[in-house]
Amino acid sequence: MALISPSVLAADFLHLAKDIELVNQSQADWFHLDIMDGVFVPNISYGMPVMKSIQSLAQKPLDVHLMIIEPERYFEEFQKLGAEYLTIHAEASTHLHRSIQVIKSLGMKAGVALNPHTPISAVEEVIQDIELLLIMSVNPGFGGQKFIENTYSKIEKAKDLIIQKNASTLIEIDGGVNVENASKLIACGADALVAGSAVFANENPTQVISDLKNAH
Numbered sequence: 001m002a003l004i005s006p007s008v009l010a011a012d013f014l015h016l017a018k019d020i021e022l023v024n025q026s027q028a029d030w031f032h033l034d035i036m037d038g039v040f041v042p043n044i045s046y047g048m049p050v051m052k053s054i055q056s057l058a059q060k061p062l063d064v065h066l067m068i069i070e071p072e073r074y075f076e077e078f079q080k081l082g083a084e085y086l087t088i089h090a091e092a093s094t095h096l097h098r099s100i101q102v103i104k105s106l107g108m109k110a111g112v113a114l115n116p117h118t119p120i121s122a123v124e125e126v127i128q129d130i131e132l133l134l135i136m137s138v139n140p141g142f143g144g145q146k147f148i149e150n151t152y153s154k155i156e157k158a159k160d161l162i163i164q165k166n167a168s169t170l171i172e173i174d175g176g177v178n179v180e181n182a183s184k185l186i187a188c189g190a191d192a193l194v195a196g197s198a199v200f201a202n203e204n205p206t207q208v209i210s211d212l213k214n215a216h
């Protein structure tokens with residue numbers, strides 16, 4: 001069974017408490033929080049005050065996906081806001097190794113995200129240091145985009161690397177994940193699935209979370 005991380009980006013922000021509570025009561029494992037700065041990606045999502053409100057209600061670990069330049073400026077703040085997994089983009093961190101060590105020294109689990117064009121080899125030298133490898137299956141910045149098919153072979157390459165290096169890194173897939181492609185993603189080696197619009201744009205989000213959880 002894969003870990004399921006519903007993306008709050010697709011939730012109803014006018015009734016955020018309702019959607020957080022829905023995830024609390026569901027089979028989901030984590031909350032996926034997308035933080036965008038309008039520079040690294042062409043969109044601005046939400047920031048610290050909203051994350052603080054989410055944290056106050058969330059009863060599951062916060063899986064925080066930073067899509068911001070120079071993310072190290074905010075590591076301590078995200079730690080205080082309760083991030084369990086803090087994921088930074090390889091493309092946004094000049095000193096990726098150092099940033100990973102800082103995240104871990106603050107007591108968080110470190111994740112690295114890769115854009116669709118970035119090869120798995122970009123994390124070859126740090127794979128043993130990270131708890132999570134987030135493979136973007138859309139170009140980051142927006143929810144509701146079409147899944148990029150090349151992701152399947154990329155997951156297999158990531159899995160090979162993890163086995164070869166004897167690492168225990170989890171592979172997370174983010175973007176365009178739904179009940180239709182979940183089984184194939186898991187078969188290729190995905191350990192965790194992020195789903196935003198597939199969950200919250202559906203009239204029965206709890207059922208979709210359950211279907212994703214039970215995909216095999």
Ligand SMILES: O=C(CO)[C@H](O)[C@H](O)COP(=O)(O)O
Pocket residue numbers: 007009010032034065067138139140141142143144145174175176177194195196197198
């Ligand atoms: O990181 C992201 C976008 O940059 C989101 O997590 C992702 O797009 C989830 O949304 P959806 O499931 O609707 O594609």
Ligand SMILES: [Co+2]
Pocket residue numbers: 007032033034065174194
């Ligand atoms: Co994300």
